[in-house]
Amino acid sequence: MVTMRDVAQRAGVSIATVSFLLNDTKPVTAATRARIEQAMLELGYRRNVVARALASKRTRIIAMAYPALEHRFGMSTAEFFTSAAEAARKDDYHLVLWPVGNDGVELRELLGQGLVDGVVLMEVQLDDPRIAVLRQAATPFAMIGRTTELDGLSHVDIDFDTTVEDAVRHLYELGHRELALISGDLDDPRFHAYGPWVRVEEAYRRVAASYGLPVVVLPCSDTTQAGKAATERLLDRHPETTAVLVLNEYAALGVVSGLKRAGHDVPGNTSVLALLSVPETAAMTDPELTMMRTPGPELGQLGTEALIRQLEGADPLPPQLVPAKLSPGATVATPRAPRPKAGAGRRGARKARS
Amino acid sequence: MVTMRDVAQRAGVSIATVSFLLNDTKPVTAATRARIEQAMLELGYRRNVVARALASKRTRIIAMAYPALEHRFGMSTAEFFTSAAEAARKDDYHLVLWPVGNDGVELRELLGQGLVDGVVLMEVQLDDPRIAVLRQAATPFAMIGRTTELDGLSHVDIDFDTTVEDAVRHLYELGHRELALISGDLDDPRFHAYGPWVRVEEAYRRVAASYGLPVVVLPCSDTTQAGKAATERLLDRHPETTAVLVLNEYAALGVVSGLKRAGHDVPGNTSVLALLSVPETAAMTDPELTMMRTPGPELGQLGTEALIRQLEGADPLPPQLVPAKLSPGATVATPRAPRPKAGAGRRGARKARS
């Protein structure tokens, strides 16, 4: 292994000077620089990051903590990860993926080893036990997502309010008046206090009401199967529905299948709009899903930058909320003509308003 | 930060003794052990992995090199990663995911930094340029997949021959005689020499011929869209097909959609069997895909173990090929009754044999 000592010797300088040049931490004359660079080139020198980490007390490694047990690692997550990794590399950091539990136990274990300078927290819960662990370890961190109590915590997140508002408006403007949200299942312990699910459902209830629409919300887990099952319940209980918003992208696939299986034409009969999805998943249905596209690449990058700013002692990045943007597919169209109802109940009354 | 020195001081021993205990590298009397453990507990000591790495010249970090540019990181890959990470942790190693290009350039860059003890190579090409890079850096590695020239390289892979054989036999025994393989697109530069695609196609041609079946193979890329398009071509050119095998799991989703869109009942009219998939993906279609289930968990674990054995200087793990196993779904059934053909060409003649 070629060390800094070898380079220094060959260049006829001290190892301190080599270090200064390499880190651009003190000025070096052009002549000296040339000699050192020449020596490095000739010897094929590569700085040892472990030694650097020990001496500088900074590993330049960032961990992305992902609760792989509780959340599936799918296409969306891959987007977050790859964009975060890219942002880290740009600033000469390594980003590594840590599949650790939601509860902070494994995280504490890992932090203790001193391997990472900071953590990007994924899939944040409203009251996330990992926060206390990170604070106790005095490890800088940034959240992709956010807790309820933010008090100055560095974070970026999806702007759920705008996303839901945009989604509902889109359907409303097409003429839809009988909407339903296939939401998350907050009874599931894994998702009990999962920010996106809580916030989307809240936003939807508010927005739908503000549009004077009936508020139909069905819980649903994060699988295609669950999406199918929820669709059956929906058709049974709210056959008047002309457009379905679906929170989870895998559930959205099941909603499309479920509707088609029930003899519905999508979107002729019923429109489907995925509230948070990515092109890869949206392309899996037939017809392709219309969706609000998760801003994964933006958030992965922003979250990492927010963390790195902390690590470098730079001005903190202000918290940012990025909305998912409408991405046209083929599952949303104008609503079917309303069919006469059997009984004229509450729903029928509302229907009359549209 | 609590260091080994602190622990040693409190326990009234030298730091060497603490180290011996911690690493179980030299015997320590019960009394000494008790004192040290007590001290560690009281101080909340955690060994610094960076210092350990520098002193021992082993970081205990393993990188899983994944060509994220060329291959999608989906459910299947997540399985490999999580099972490999688990296997590594069991032996007190860290496994980190490295999204690096196929060509070895980024890999060389990363290896030079001395951050990892070894590499698990994913998505291996038949003649993989990364091998030379790893050899040159003298970095131990194991392949999940395999090159054409194996000369002793540590590897585990899918047993494509058995997988394809089992798949074809299953369909054959149900009575299917008109099969087609929606294969990979070997003209795509990303997959040009991609082991699984090449090997599956070869195996299929051999097995189909050995069963006396017509060999129908259509190239297809790794997307749902491509699967739909390939299905149109298939129905156009080989309407007699009663069962379709699909290599790529995302393409398989498109094949099901494509068949249904063309008015085919799946599996009543046409059966679909995904050759390499995972339950999460298989559940995305309606009906759910019948598949040969990718042995991701096994291979992730075996590949990591093979590497760790090298690192520890233990007996090498012999290369292992693990077949994908049939996992029942609802897209495979007995074939439809053959319809009379317009013209009685070559295919008609074959058909008569069944």
Added chain:
DNA sequence: CTGAAAGCGCTTACAG
């Protein structure tokens, strides 16, 4: 069974 000491390959005050 235990300890004193060298050393891993860097960074970083401190001095000049």
Added chain:
DNA sequence: CTGAAAGCGCTTACAG
């Protein structure tokens, strides 16, 4: 602008 030297927190021959 450059260098000598201490130190990061461990591991590991070597000695006893």
